[in-house]
Amino acid sequence: MLNGHGDDLHLIDGEIKYNFSSNVYYKGCPKALLNEVSKNIHQIESYPSPIANELNILAAKKFRLNSNQFLFTNGATEAFYLIAQLFSDKKAAIVAPTFAEYEDSCKIFNLNYKLISRSEIKEAKADLIYICNPNNPTGHIFSNDELELLFQQKPETTFIIDEAYIEFTDKLTSIVSLTKTYSNLIIVRSLTKTFTIPGLRLGYVISDSSNIEKLLELKMPWSVNTLAIKAGEYIFNNYKNIQFNASKLIAETIIFKGQLATLKDIRVCDSNTSYFLVELLHHSAKELKEHLIVNHQILVRDATNFNKLEGEYIRVATQSKEANSILIKALKEWI
Known part of the structure; x- marks a missing residue:
């Protein structure tokens, strides 16, 4: 759409x-972050790194994970299209109403998908299930315990958990640490909402390293621009100071x-x-x-x-x- x-x-x-x-x-965007982007404007004269992997080290430090568990993308939307491409021709279930890009990416890559309600998740027969947490547009949430139970009950299903708005609630904490335990978990996050930089397009995937390797095989180079990378470096180095x-x-x-x-x-x-x-x-x-x-x-x-x-x-x-x-x-x- x-x-x-x-x-x-x-x-x-x-x-x-x-x-x-x-x-x-x-x-709006923190002034210090705007200044950092402005300061680096001259760097648009050079190519960015092909997969923005300098951000992996910084993100790994913040979340206490391995750097090979991250993949940075052109906003969260690129991540959803890469995931759909990886699972092309599989069956998907999308907990709705929710963000349209899950559905749109499934259409493009021929996933046989179905929109389901929250109560239908346990019975869903799908290779992957999309859950936006907190959900857009409703703002509803799944608790961490609810999600972990689903990962355990459906080990053959890969769960795509969209945490783009995780920092817009005080009722929930991220489940990124669970990527060390569950290989059937792929988390998508965004820096554009929290730090008001949607024009720069910066999102990322967190998962088991084997899932990241598969996604990397599909990713086109240079999708994350130089200014987005500079913004990401500043954010991860100053996260607590500039987060609302x-x-x-x-x-x-x-x-x-x-x-x-x-x-x-x-x-x-x-x-x-x-x-x-x-x-x-x-x-x-x-x-x-x-x-x-x-x-x-x-x-x-x-x-x-x-x-x-x-x-x-x-x-x-x-x-x-x-x-x-x-x-x-x-x-x-x-x-």
């Missing part, structure tokens, strides 16, 4: 003052959701993240989105194209107090 997921600012004519549609951290506080962000989200919940004709859905669904009980998500763009320069995510999500929904992500208040006022007028 080339359009419809991610930030669709590029499709909109005119100014957007308040962007609630994107799940990246709302305060998830608990503070969730506290802001709870206030925002409480304010939205006072409005008529909408239902604010449960979520463990700073983004969440809002069901429109008597209105069209498409019409509301267009109204907010034209009349208020506000962009929300029309979530009606998430498969297995029945009804009229928008997805919003917590922004500044000022922006949140402006959206609430605009919704009151619309309703």
Whole structure:
């Protein structure tokens, strides 16, 4: 799905003052990281390393794993297409509603896939199962114990766990350490959301070294550009200092959701993240989105194209107090 997921600012004519549609951290890229990228702009005159493996050592140090357990990619999306290529012609199950790129990559590489609910995982007969944790767009989570039990119960199934939003919740910790125990586990992560660098495209895969070797055989060289590599080096060397506080962000989200919940004709859905669904009980998500763009320069995510999500929904992500208040006022007028 080339359009419809991610930030669709590029499709909109005119100014957007308040962007609630994107799940990246709302305060923007840390200034120190921006400075680091700017400082290295001259390096675009040279080729980057073919597989960005200088980042492997730094990531291995952070997660206390071996460097051969990592593969860096052009955003998390490249990782999903590599995984689908590796499992071409196999059977897949995707826990939905969720990120469309799992489904799209399965189509391209001829995987026989099925969209399933959370309750259907145990009975699913599939070579691989995709789980987004925390999930996009719902913000729902699987506990680490739930996941590990699934890995044990289905050893012949490879689990693709998308942790792109793991740092947008305070109810969950990463399961990267389990890659040392379970060879049927492939984790995909992203640096673009947490550090607000989606334009640089930087994601990575963590898994058993044998799985990484197989993916490397399919990966094209130079897919991670020089500036993305420099950004990655700075991030891993300064992770704790520049990462936002998830608990503070969730506290802001709870206030925002409480304010939205006072409005008529909408239902604010449960979520463990700073983004969440809002069901429109008597209105069209498409019409509301267009109204907010034209009349208020506000962009929300029309979530009606998430498969297995029945009804009229928008997805919003917590922004500044000022922006949140402006959206609430605009919704009151619309309703």
